[in-house]
Amino acid sequence: xxxxxxxxxxxxxxxxxxxxxxxxxxxxxxxxxxxxxxxxxxxxxxxxxxxxxxxxxxxxxxxxxxxxxxxxxxxxxxxxxxxxxxxxxxxxxxxxxxxxxxxxxxxxxxxxxxxxxxxxx
Amino acid sequence: xxxxxxxxxxxxxxxxxxxxxxxxxxxxxxxxxxxxxxxxxxxxxxxxxxxxxxxxxxxxxxxxxxxxxxxxxxxxxxxxxxxxxxxxxxxxxxxxxxxxxxxxxxxxxxxxxxxxxxxxxxxxxxxxxxxxxxxxxxxxxxxxxxxxxxxxxxxxxxxxxxxxxxxxxxxxxxxxxxxxxxxxxxxxxxxxxxxxxxxxxxxxxxxxxxxxxxxxxxxxxxxxxxxxxxxxxxxxxxxxxxxxxxxxxxxxxxxxxxxxxxxxxxxxxxxxxxxxxxxxxxxxxxxxxxxxxxxxxxxxxxxxxxxxxxxxxxxxxxxxxxxxxxxxxxxxxxxxxxxxxxxxxxxxxxxxxxxxxxxxxxxxxxxxxxxxxxxxxxxxxxxxxxxxxxxxxxxxxxxxxxxxxxxxxxxxxxxxxxxxxxxxxxxxxxxxxxxxxxxxxxxxxxxxxxxxxxxxxxxxxxxxxxxxxxxxxxxxxxxxxxxxxxxxxxxxxxxxxxxxxxxxxxxxxxxxxxxxxxxxxxxxxxxxxxxxxxxxxxxxxxxxxxxxxxxxxxxxxxxxxxxxxxxxxxxxxxxxxxxxxxxxxxxxxxxxxxxxxxxxxxxxxxxxxxxxxxxxxxxxxxxxxxxxxxxxxxxxxxxxxxxxxxxxxxxxxxxxxxxxxxxxxxxxxxxxxxxxxxxxxxxxxxxxxxxxxxxxxxxxxxxx
Numbered sequence: 001x002x003x004x005x006x007x008x009x010x011x012x013x014x015x016x017x018x019x020x021x022x023x024x025x026x027x028x029x030x031x032x033x034x035x036x037x038x039x040x041x042x043x044x045x046x047x048x049x050x051x052x053x054x055x056x057x058x059x060x061x062x063x064x065x066x067x068x069x070x071x072x073x074x075x076x077x078x079x080x081x082x083x084x085x086x087x088x089x090x091x092x093x094x095x096x097x098x099x100x101x102x103x104x105x106x107x108x109x110x111x112x113x114x115x116x117x118x119x120x121x
Numbered sequence: 122x123x124x125x126x127x128x129x130x131x132x133x134x135x136x137x138x139x140x141x142x143x144x145x146x147x148x149x150x151x152x153x154x155x156x157x158x159x160x161x162x163x164x165x166x167x168x169x170x171x172x173x174x175x176x177x178x179x180x181x182x183x184x185x186x187x188x189x190x191x192x193x194x195x196x197x198x199x200x201x202x203x204x205x206x207x208x209x210x211x212x213x214x215x216x217x218x219x220x221x222x223x224x225x226x227x228x229x230x231x232x233x234x235x236x237x238x239x240x241x242x243x244x245x246x247x248x249x250x251x252x253x254x255x256x257x258x259x260x261x262x263x264x265x266x267x268x269x270x271x272x273x274x275x276x277x278x279x280x281x282x283x284x285x286x287x288x289x290x291x292x293x294x295x296x297x298x299x300x301x302x303x304x305x306x307x308x309x310x311x312x313x314x315x316x317x318x319x320x321x322x323x324x325x326x327x328x329x330x331x332x333x334x335x336x337x338x339x340x341x342x343x344x345x346x347x348x349x350x351x352x353x354x355x356x357x358x359x360x361x362x363x364x365x366x367x368x369x370x371x372x373x374x375x376x377x378x379x380x381x382x383x384x385x386x387x388x389x390x391x392x393x394x395x396x397x398x399x400x401x402x403x404x405x406x407x408x409x410x411x412x413x414x415x416x417x418x419x420x421x422x423x424x425x426x427x428x429x430x431x432x433x434x435x436x437x438x439x440x441x442x443x444x445x446x447x448x449x450x451x452x453x454x455x456x457x458x459x460x461x462x463x464x465x466x467x468x469x470x471x472x473x474x475x476x477x478x479x480x481x482x483x484x485x486x487x488x489x490x491x492x493x494x495x496x497x498x499x500x501x502x503x504x505x506x507x508x509x510x511x512x513x514x515x516x517x518x519x520x521x522x523x524x525x526x527x528x529x530x531x532x533x534x535x536x537x538x539x540x541x542x543x544x545x546x547x548x549x550x551x552x553x554x555x556x557x558x559x560x561x562x563x564x565x566x567x568x569x570x571x572x573x574x575x576x577x578x579x580x581x582x583x584x585x586x587x588x589x590x591x592x593x594x595x596x597x598x599x600x601x602x603x604x605x606x607x608x609x610x611x612x613x614x615x616x617x618x619x620x621x622x623x624x625x626x627x628x629x630x631x632x633x634x635x636x637x638x639x640x641x642x643x644x645x646x647x648x649x650x651x652x653x654x655x656x657x658x659x660x661x662x663x664x665x666x667x668x669x670x671x672x673x674x675x676x677x678x679x680x681x682x683x684x685x686x687x688x689x690x691x692x693x694x695x696x697x698x699x700x701x702x703x704x705x706x707x708x709x710x711x712x713x714x715x716x717x718x719x720x721x722x723x724x725x726x727x728x729x730x731x732x733x734x735x736x737x738x739x740x741x742x743x744x745x746x747x748x749x750x751x752x753x754x755x756x757x758x759x760x761x762x763x764x765x766x767x768x769x770x771x772x773x774x775x776x777x778x779x780x781x782x783x784x785x786x787x788x789x790x791x792x793x794x795x796x797x798x799x800x801x802x803x804x805x806x807x808x809x810x811x812x813x814x815x816x817x818x819x820x821x822x823x824x825x
Contacts, residue, residue, distance in 0.1 A: 037803055114801060120798065
């Protein structure tokens with residue numbers, strides 16, 4: 001238990017380990033998930049999605065930093081590359097999502113997702 | 122002129138009418154006048170070629186001019202049916218006869234058939250017939266002869282049925298075709314025996330086979346193969362030449378246009394049987410020859426008696442033709458090769474003239490054929506009457522007309538045969554027929570051309586015919602006068618290889634039965650007669666004696682017949698004849714009825730063959746209905762039951778359970794699950810997370 005807590009990076013004497021990064025990423029992920037599920041505003045949901053993506057980026061970077069960068073150079077820059085891809089993807093996603101939201105607003109006069117349920121059976 | 126040229130001419134003779142036929146068959150609608158000028162011109166050229174060959178044969182002094190054989194049809198690996206062209210003197214005569222009569226008939230038809238509905242088709246038929254007949258004559262083997270034999274039968278069928286709208290015409294065409302086909306079955310059997318035993322159908326090979334005794338093995342019923350094959354082939358000749366039991370088609374064939382009757386059913390096609398018998402004479406064994414002679418004799422006298430009482434002008438001529446064909450066959454049967462074929466030639470001339478003359482009369486009388494409507498026509502049609510009477514005299518056998526010479530030869534040959542070997546029936550038939558022929562032809566001439574007109578209305582409209590119709594009459598009438606002068610045929614056709622062959626066989630002691638020796642001896646007689654043609658028959662005094670007697674008797678009988686005819690049918694000033702034919706008919710009523718109904722042959726055939734066929738058909742129909750139908754119906758019922766079972770299986774199991782069942786299950790599931798579709802995005806997400814958590818829990822538990 002002690003080692004686990006230590007690995008969280010709370011003890012200044014011990015260098016920050018992988019678990020600390022994963023913890024931050026998990027917290028971010030759950031926050032994003034809750035935002036997606038709890039918010040009625042479509043913008044809020046979009047922000048939640050961004051949080052989830054960021055959690056994933058942190059995971060990529062952490063796993064790369066702590067095991068993916070082999071000495072033979074086979075894993076060189078894999079983590080940062082994925083990170084950059086995901087940032088790019090998030091940007092695209094945000095653009096598309098905002099366009100959809102604008103369209104929703106034009107058509108329904110609102111972006112409250114609960115009041116838009118035309119797909120109901 | 123050499124033999125190569127003869128061969129070329131022979132090819133032209135065959136191919137020119139054929140090409141013309143092919144052309145006309147396709148284009149006769151578009152050629153001006155439906156191509157009658159084309160056909161007639163082609164036949165004119167063919168006639169010129171035939172005359173050239175005829176004259177050449179006379180000048181060279183040889184009998185055989187061309188005998189070309191070529192491979193025609195391979196049978197299996199080793200056998201080969203051969204084709205070939207034969208031109209000898211007999212062929213040369215036949216070529217002239219066929220092309221001459223055909224050419225004149227073409228010319229005559231221009232007038233007679235003018236305005237006919239199927240004018241072009243008629244000429245196509247004539248050309249096809251001429252082509253086939255020429256091919257038949259030029260063949261040097263039986264298979265070619267058989268092919269063209271059937272083709273002349275076909276064209277005869279087409280031309281008899283030319284006016285097929287008339288029921289009687291189409292019936293007559295069918296009757297002619299089927300009756301001759303009956304004989305052809307026998308002919309084909311004969312051909313098969315020949316090919317089986319000899320391996321070739323060339324005339325020369327067959328004669329050699331006879332000489333070598335290849336065919337002398339025992340066949341059926343105590344006859345050797347030569348006899349059986351000969352009988353079979355002669356059955357074909359009986360059908361085509363309308364001999365006794367198969368004669369019934371020829372009188373009915375008069376339903377065709379009259380020029381066709383002249384060409385096919387009097388002068389050429391019906392003579393094909395005689396030609397075949399003459400051509401193969403050395404092939405026939407002695408029993409066959411006796412059979413041939415009797416058939417010919419029976420036919421001759423039997424048809425002559427029917428001709429006595431007929432009223433239709435063409436029917437009289439038809440029965441006369443049957444009778445004269447019987448004459449020729451009888452002559453061949455007693456070994457009179459020259460006399461039979463000589464009579465064929467002269468008969469073609471005067472019988473064609475008679476038929477064309479009757480055609481002219483019928484044309485002038487607006488297609489009235491009954492002689493009871495004629496009378497006095499010589500005033501209206503002097504030219505027709507003149508040439509008709511000339512041809513009649515030829516048929517009656519009055520010297521010096523053509524028929525006298527040939528008929529005299531036939532009677533002489535028959536008498537010589539009988540004096541040496543018995544068979545008196547043949548002589549009685551021969552001389553009796555000569556008398557009857559003279560009588561009924563006189564009757565016909567008097568009824569038609571003399572006396573008072575019996576139908577004034579039609580008589581008023583009668584007129585002499587146009588030149589196209591008169592010219593053939595003139596030519597044929599003249600030939601009837603000069604066509605037999607001096608017995609030219611005998612000098613033209615003196616050497617018959619077959620007869621000398623038969624002599625050799627007889628000397629070699631071929632077969633022992635009594636008939637064999639008798640007939641072989643008869644052949645010697647005939648051969649002696651041929652040799653004696655130049656030397657006045659010193660070789661055999663009996664033959665010379667017979668010919669003298671026959672000549673005197675035949676002249677006496679001809680004049681007796683004519684005299685009786687004049688007595689009975691020449692009307693005196695009071696309008697009555699010296700002897701009243703009606704009273705005679707009443708006196709001999711049963712005989713008259715028998716003859717008037719042609720010995721009831723049609724009725725007998727109808728009762729025996731047609732009715733038998735009907736009864737057999739009815740029996741078959743009942744069998745069909747009772748047995749075959751019930752089997753069929755049972756099979757149908759089984760099929761129905763099986764189909765019902767399969768149908769239920771299909772509907773319940775396949776359709777119900779599998780196809781529709783799965784579809785219904787999918788539909789039900791989809792329907793139920795569709796309630797989860799709320800359209801609320803957040804709810805989906807919630808469900809997804811819960812699902813993942815549940816799955817994760819399961820995985821954790823399982824891994825533990």
